[in-house]
Amino acid sequence: xxxxxxxxxxxxxxxxxxxxxxxxxxxxxxxxxxxxxxxxxxxxxxxxxxxxxxxxxxxxxxxxxxxxxxxxxxxxxxxxxxxxxxxxxxxxxxxxxxxxxxxxxxxxxx
Numbered sequence: 001x002x003x004x005x006x007x008x009x010x011x012x013x014x015x016x017x018x019x020x021x022x023x024x025x026x027x028x029x030x031x032x033x034x035x036x037x038x039x040x041x042x043x044x045x046x047x048x049x050x051x052x053x054x055x056x057x058x059x060x061x062x063x064x065x066x067x068x069x070x071x072x073x074x075x076x077x078x079x080x081x082x083x084x085x086x087x088x089x090x091x092x093x094x095x096x097x098x099x100x101x102x103x104x105x106x107x108x109x110x
Contacts (some may be wrong), residue, residue, distance in 0.1 A: 007064055035068075043072035050079055051086035 007013060008028060017024040035045050046069035053061040069079055 007060070041072070043069065043074050046072050047074055047078060047082040050074075051082040051089075054083055054086040055090055 008017070035042055037045075040048075046065055049065035050062070050069050053065050066079060069082075
């Protein structure tokens with residue numbers, strides 16, 4: 001089985017670790033704690049991460065968390081559904097931000 005945290009082996013990540021080893025180790029420790037099962041299973045946490053990474057638009061993160069979700073037992077259908085949740089939230093935010101444009105329209109006279 002592939003290690004879901006093998007991202008730390010990337011050359012650029014190793015450089016970051018070299019430059020700030022204490023902060024890096026604390027980040028890795030935090031990441032491990034976040035994905036440990038507690039009230040939410042690792043699978044659910046990874047599905048949340050799949051959705052969030054689609055909104056934050058980090059390709060490497062999308063790949064990592066999609067793979068991790070599969071390793072945690074998520075089905076392709078569950079992963080796709082998590083992506084649709086992200087799509088809806090992103091679209092909903094655009095609707096919510098229309099209030100800014102509506103305010104300008106209301107206060108701008110021809």
